[in-house]
Amino acid sequence: EDQVTQSPEALRLQEGESSSLNCSYTVSGLRGLFWYRQDPGKGPEFLFTLYSAGEEKEKERLKATLTKKESFLHITAPKPEDSATYLCAVGGGSNYKLTFGKGTLLTVNP
């Protein structure tokens, strides 16, 4: 059974204080690892897909990396508008099912 564990559960940063979120996974045949951002009262918003170990993707202040066991979402010089819950999901054996982690609640204080 595919499993995803995200850490920490919650992270509080000062504006400009860089940090990383972790997503550890076990999966039978990785189809892709997906990062989403979810704001309160909204659905998850797609950020990145990573397909193989060593791959990296960037978008503004966010950078996602992937190894065979985990993925990191690096946040460089965050701003208050980066505050959200960040979700990690993996696609494994099933052609359609994504297994999600519980998410990391990020709060960036001005």
Place this chain on the structure above:
Amino acid sequence: ETGVTQTPRHLVMGMTNKKSLKCEQHLGHNAMYWYKQSAKKPLELMFVYNFKEQTENNSVPSRFSPECPNSSHLFLHLHTLQPEDSALYLCASSPSGGNQPQHFGDGTRLSIL
């Protein structure tokens, strides 16, 4: 309209009521999904439709009944729900399965009295 649209955004119903949730996608995708999101729990996949055919039913109780009349529309019919069914119900779509990302609507917040 673009993206994935869900209606209603909020729904309060008694345990004996019957209601339906609606999802519409304007992305030209072929696969559509229903998820349940409860506090402190990961998103749980409920149903998957690909080209209008149900491909997955994740052991969901029969009080939840999905319907997919075409690749753009998805419904979730609800009847005799339980208080533990109170949650955010999210619809998503993707071009097909495989390694393509799913795109979500903003959900229906369901409260069972």
